[in-house]
Amino acid sequence: MQYLVAIHHPDDYDPATAEDEAMHRDIDALNDEMVAAGIRIFVGGLRTVKEAKSLKQNTGGDVLVTDGPYLETKEHIGGFWVLEAANMEEALEWGRKAAIACRAPVEVRQFH
Template identity: 75%
Template sequence: MSRYLIAIHHPEDYDAALEDEAMGRDIDALNEEMVAAGVRVFVGGLQPVRAAKAVRRQPDGGLSVTDGPYIETKEHIGGFWVLEAANMDEALEWGRKAAAACRAPVEVRGFN
């Protein structure tokens, strides 16, 4: 079995307060299905991107800490699952279910 990341992408201005009860039930059901299938290793939701800190190495070897994400983009990872799956095709099946439950695009990527 290999491990895969399924990352949920939210727009920069995503407001979690707008998530409805149906979406919460769908995500809960997906989590239960993943546990029952024995594929879920870890799951986590992330705080809003405005709460992020970025640590950068400076040319002199020092480190700086700044507010905000490391990369300025229009979308950010809002949450993720780490799964154990037989192959990318199986991980993509879970990714499809995640995209449907979260009503958001997801990225499926294997670990080295």
């Protein structure tokens, strides 16, 4: 089973001021641990929500492109892992480690 482990950042998150070398070392160590455990399928960090574009089909059938994220929330996904885990409990263990390494809230969801 595959799981998404998503890191949530506030809208005004600035990696230059929010992240330090210790955090980068912790994230690198977590990535190394995931690779060694053979559970990491993919990992990716996302650029800021200020650079996001949203697309939505309108009633006329055209697709409208707007600046910013689709949802108007106070937090957005800042990065994520796709993991191969035996069950939700195992995925949650990795999610706990991600929350500690990234110093941010984490969401864990199973893929269909």
